[in-house]
Amino acid sequence: MNASSENKQDRLHAVAAEVAARVEEVMRSDLESALQGCDPFLVEVLEYGLFGGGKRIRPLLAVLSASICGRRDDDVYLLAAAFEYLHVATLIHDDVIDHASDRRGREAVGRKYGMAAAILAGDWLHARSMHLVGRLTGSEGLDIFCRATGAMVDGEFLQLRHVGDAGIGEDEYFAVIARKTGSLIASTCAIGALFGGGDSERQQAMQNYGEKVGAAFQVVDDLLDYLGSRQQTGKKVGNDFIEGKVTLPVIAAMEQAGDEERLELLELFSGDRTGDGAYGHLYGLLERRGGFQRAQQVAEHLVQEAVESLQVFASAENEETYGLLAAIAEYILVRNK
Template sequence: MKNGNALKPHDRLAAYLADDMAAVGDLIRERMASKHAPRIPEVTAHLVDAGGKRLRPMMTLASARMCGYDGPYHVHLAATVEFIHTATLLHDDVVDESAQRRGRPTANLLWDNQSSVLVGDYLFARSFQLMTEPGSMPVMRILSNAAATIAEGEVLQLTAAQNLATGEDIYLQVVRGKTAALFSAAMEVGGVIAGADDATVKALFDYGDALGIAFQIVDDLLDYRGEPNATGKNIGDDFRERKLTLPVIKAVAKADTEERAFWERTIEKGKQEDGDLDHALTLLAKHDTLSATQADALDWANKAKAALAPLPDHDVKEMLVDLADYVVSRIS
């Protein structure tokens, strides 16, 4: 770990939860094994070992610890959350025809689409096996609902992402589905397995929901003004993929007839020419939509922190509050 990163909240959280995270890693490697289909661990290992922050499973461990849990099953639930997340990444990269994730070639590029889809299916199945092991019906309800909500959000995005009629309400619905649902479920199950009261579990859910929304808004903003070396993405990938994200939705809402025609051609019809990305960036600047998008992300980060405010003081609580600040600090 570089010294410059040592104080980042997710690094502090990872250090605090190091033993638990090691146990989650061991369980993931054990459960992604396949006696009959060696392609499964090959594809899964490519993603699991890609150096992601593993924020979602960390959130499950953090919420369980914050609520005083001392049993073994938070590890199973954290691994479940990571399997669901990894399965959705495999499927997303096929749907988006992506060639790069976290700065590395995607599984569909290294193997093929069939392998990515089928291994994703296998990981979903593994996640359902894992979530049954604590023997908690509420836990199974939360995680199975999250899996359904994620799939629903992805399908909604298919139709909404290239339709200029898509407003901020539909965008929020998509984000709640494809991103925030797993953040909120990850937090919620940690509290449930620890036997926390309803008000605490609701606070954990609200934190995860708001953090997930802030996280996705920041991601969508960085697509138009991030550093490719830092994000692993190229500037304008969403534009090229005709994804109607918040910065563009805000620009479309303020567009005159000529500007609307530009968005119809490039996003709805997909007829993109050289110079279109630069023109898109000019329109975003003209209507100041990147600043407005940043303000929305900060607002959601503040909602996340407010959700935790009533909970008792705890080292983990402090780190989770800092994490909300850190998520939006990437755009400052």
Template structure:
């Protein structure tokens, strides 16, 4: 395997580090006992270890992105990370509101999920030396995929099969932002 190929796979893996770290932090916030059908990190190892693990994964992501994609790559991933945190704050704010609007719901989805996938696509284009217009087009494409993914994931909480998804059906109904009626 060529070094460029290895670096491309490593760059792609950085987003899984960020994603996994954010899921660990989500489980701390939500006091979740399970994740994907298994005991959550916070349940198994405690809050302090879970926070540190999530922070380590986030730091590892930033280091690798900076090494592989430079300052522009760091700017992209940092904006996505800030957006994820903004989305978490919005979700906390809207969670107690049973009349959340579609616009509010989509605002959270955009920030918590879509911008992460958008950044993944944009950095791939940056790493591949795509033209700026192509980078932005792939970022928009990733954003649309992220929105669609999160809506389907949320619907699985209503309709999913626990044996297939590893998610307890109805688990997100308590204290979480839900798909508007």
């Protein structure tokens, strides 16, 4: 990074921390009113699920998307909270589905409180998020939001279909991540723009930005599953392989691999994936065939496209917010957790 982009990242971190603090405050007061008279165990599970760190990237995107369209009042933090609710709801359900033992360096909700509590707490957050989006953005916003949640489920199904199949192509991979990760981030940006009073061109621009940011984010996430360290990511490295998730480094390596290596890759994914030997073998193959490098290039390209989507907002007045949105996209490439 050069000096200017370092400054941008510093500024981003300061704003992100400020937004995160305000959103957490709003979440706490929203929970207090929404959970009045509710079972204390429900309250405990929700608080555990919601306040265990988390970068609050979706709330930040909601706030900036509204801001770049001209709206900067307090209500936007409640809208922002709705996206975090939905995000956490999907994490909680995903962790139940994956039998995950931890998340962000702590026990996963399902592991700590049991599957029943986890499924129900996810349902509660799901309902609350829709409630807020419907209330704050009407049926137009709710439409975008519900299409996104439907797409997320569809993406999970597509992913289930591909488990253990190292023969899928990039198209199938991008179809999964567009639904699984891109759709919520894109809807966050589009609804933020709608809430901010942006016209359809601006809503579409933020939708595009969100799609690219979401895809880049997932590509890097999938890359970190191989290259990250457990200490930094809070996740076990090599987890995707164990679960049979075929991600871009694998697909890219397959494309460059010779016949024998392709067979090896297919067999590695369809065989026993729990041994250390298999993972080491796979890792070497991906490295040799440029799988990691290709994934990094794709992420860079997506980030560039994300930033280009912001063109329509280029003006002196928007300089600060524009710079922050660009910095979020660029941050994806330097994050290590």
